[in-house]
Amino acid sequence: MALASLVRRKAYLLSRNLSNSPADALKYSFSLSNFSRGFASGSEENDVVVIGGGPGGYVAAIKAAQLGLKTTCIEKRGTLGGTCLNVGCIPSKALLHSSHMYHEATHSFAGHGVKFSSVEIDLPAMMAQKDKAVSNLTRGIEGLFKKNKVNYVKGYGKFISPSEVSVDTIEGGSTVVKGKNIIIATGSDVKSLPGITIDEKRIVSSTGALALQEVPKKLIVIGAGYIGLEMGSVWGRLGSEVTVVEFAPDIVPSMDAEIRKQFQRSLEKQKMKFMLKTKVVGVDTSGNGVKLTVEPAAGGDQTTLEADVVLVSAGRSPFTAGLGLEKIGVETDKIGRILVNDRFATNVAGVYAIGDVIPGPMLAHKAEEDGVACVEFIAGKHGHVDYDKVPGVVYTHPEVASVGKTEEQVKALGVDYRVGKFPFLANSRAKAIDDAEGIVKILADKETDKILGVHIMAPNAGELIHEAVLAINYDASSEDIARVCHAHPTMSEALKEAAMATYDKPIHI
Numbered sequence: 001m002a003l004a005s006l007v008r009r010k011a012y013l014l015s016r017n018l019s020n021s022p023a024d025a026l027k028y029s030f031s032l033s034n035f036s037r038g039f040a041s042g043s044e045e046n047d048v049v050v051i052g053g054g055p056g057g058y059v060a061a062i063k064a065a066q067l068g069l070k071t072t073c074i075e076k077r078g079t080l081g082g083t084c085l086n087v088g089c090i091p092s093k094a095l096l097h098s099s100h101m102y103h104e105a106t107h108s109f110a111g112h113g114v115k116f117s118s119v120e121i122d123l124p125a126m127m128a129q130k131d132k133a134v135s136n137l138t139r140g141i142e143g144l145f146k147k148n149k150v151n152y153v154k155g156y157g158k159f160i161s162p163s164e165v166s167v168d169t170i171e172g173g174s175t176v177v178k179g180k181n182i183i184i185a186t187g188s189d190v191k192s193l194p195g196i197t198i199d200e201k202r203i204v205s206s207t208g209a210l211a212l213q214e215v216p217k218k219l220i221v222i223g224a225g226y227i228g229l230e231m232g233s234v235w236g237r238l239g240s241e242v243t244v245v246e247f248a249p250d251i252v253p254s255m256d257a258e259i260r261k262q263f264q265r266s267l268e269k270q271k272m273k274f275m276l277k278t279k280v281v282g283v284d285t286s287g288n289g290v291k292l293t294v295e296p297a298a299g300g301d302q303t304t305l306e307a308d309v310v311l312v313s314a315g316r317s318p319f320t321a322g323l324g325l326e327k328i329g330v331e332t333d334k335i336g337r338i339l340v341n342d343r344f345a346t347n348v349a350g351v352y353a354i355g356d357v358i359p360g361p362m363l364a365h366k367a368e369e370d371g372v373a374c375v376e377f378i379a380g381k382h383g384h385v386d387y388d389k390v391p392g393v394v395y396t397h398p399e400v401a402s403v404g405k406t407e408e409q410v411k412a413l414g415v416d417y418r419v420g421k422f423p424f425l426a427n428s429r430a431k432a433i434d435d436a437e438g439i440v441k442i443l444a445d446k447e448t449d450k451i452l453g454v455h456i457m458a459p460n461a462g463e464l465i466h467e468a469v470l471a472i473n474y475d476a477s478s479e480d481i482a483r484v485c486h487a488h489p490t491m492s493e494a495l496k497e498a499a500m501a502t503y504d505k506p507i508h509i
């Protein structure tokens, strides 16, 4: 089976006829004039201009420069890295880690024979470590721009034509940047809710929740998605009473239902409270705290909840304000996402879009893949992103990671399937470190054994999932994973055992 997968993959790569040199890129670019307007010859005009320096934009800019294209990236924030590095993935993971250490110190260390007379939270120090991580990383990207000779313009970009962007620079004044190909990578912003004004103090978005100056006694989170559960975990571990109000009947509605139920139980054990099928109908900030009026999603009696801080985390919207899309006629859908074809080209020749601003999962690694593929297409190469194989991870404790289809999706497709599961309670490493909550669940096609989806709830599921991501990308079977020797004692052995349980029987349960 493993050999069969490899042979298939090799044939696939050969069929793609991957080319690597800028000379090849030039050759292809002129033959693909529908998608690209060729490359710059003069010193003024860029081959590629990228608007937005987030994971989509900065990666696209570096890749374009590496392909030999003259490239400029425009970013309004003053630092590179976008939402993800500045106010998203990185600061949230810093706080998740710090708060987890505090929680371990207060809840688990004694059981391992490590005792303290007292443990306290130094919130300014915690925030300073988070800020240091962010500034090191954002400066690192500036270094990468220099190394790869990407021109960096700090300012707000707006289209004046399909090949010209006017930039109001941060220092004041404006300049015009010209490009044969322009990539829109302007990302997303928090979705506001009617009647709720975010002041980033008492009613906060994720940005405010990453910078609170004291631990709120009571925190209400609106939306049980990625941000709500991660930021709710941070403040819950540091001592807040956390109540999550969710409109849908379930937390993280996109998650496999069986995993989601176990995940919710785990968060409830950590004292997170959930009000599902509930909608917020009013907010009152006239007193010291915040009063939130909620009612059942289907209608019914209203209840008033009180909190020191309310986090609005009910999704994000594409950000295109002030970009001048209407001026050049770029098409968007009903919720403002820029429409692109499978080469990331918009309806306007030479204008492309990637990342959170287009349809697809709003994830940093997906934006990066978009960025690479988009410039590969511009350079006449073959880009490739498969949104069905993009992993998703919720970085709580335990983490929940998944790739491919949920059991509900497989059922809906009418595919005959097998399920293999293995609990971390039966995994020797998890028991050794006394952190054994969680499960691996694999879904495979009954006839071919091809893996359709993998879902892991475990302390480091976000790392464990990548074996499954690789397997799914190479069309592997559950037997392919099961027959690979895994090191002992590791958490990864649970994936091997779940794979054995899918096509045959596990050993250790």
Ligand SMILES: Cc1cc2nc3c(=O)[nH]c(=O)nc-3n(C[C@H](O)[C@H](O)[C@H](O)COP(=O)(O)OP(=O)(O)OC[C@H]3O[C@@H](n4cnc5c(N)ncnc54)[C@H](O)[C@@H]3O)c2cc1C
Pocket (backbone or CB within 6 Å): 051, 052, 053, 054, 055, 056, 057, 058, 074, 075, 076, 077, 081, 082, 083, 084, 085, 087, 088, 089, 090, 092, 155, 156, 157, 158, 185, 186, 187, 188, 206, 207, 227, 319, 321, 322, 323, 354, 355, 356, 357, 362, 363, 364, 365, 366, 367, 395
């Ligand atoms: C709290 C939080 C935690 C997150 N955690 C994770 C995580 O752990 N893993 C994960 O995969 N994803 C995570 N995400 C999502 C992730 O941040 C986004 O999917 C990702 O940043 C999208 O990248 P992007 O390049 O498309 O857009 P962005 O990162 O939003 O970058 C767009 C950039 O464009 C700039 N810009 C916009 N308009 C203009 C203009 N007209 N001119 C110049 N510049 C402009 C903006 O200033 C911004 O810097 C998180 C998000 C949040 C809010």
Ligand SMILES: NC(=O)c1ccc[n+]([C@@H]2O[C@H](COP(=O)([O-])OP(=O)(O)OC[C@H]3O[C@@H](n4cnc5c(N)ncnc54)[C@H](O)[C@@H]3O)[C@@H](O)[C@H]2O)c1
Pocket (backbone or CB within 6 Å): 193, 222, 223, 224, 225, 226, 227, 228, 230, 245, 246, 247, 248, 251, 252, 253, 278, 279, 280, 312, 313, 314, 315, 316, 361, 362, 363, 392, 393, 394, 395
């Ligand atoms: N670990 C990660 O990869 C990570 C972390 C944070 C954010 N993100 C990304 O950022 C994006 C935004 O995150 P998010 O958590 O804001 O969105 P989300 O889409 O993950 O979750 C929003 C939740 O809010 C609920 N909701 C919507 N309207 C509501 C209302 N009026 N009242 C109550 N609940 C309501 C939805 O049903 C959903 O469960 C996500 O798409 C995610 O991909 C990813």
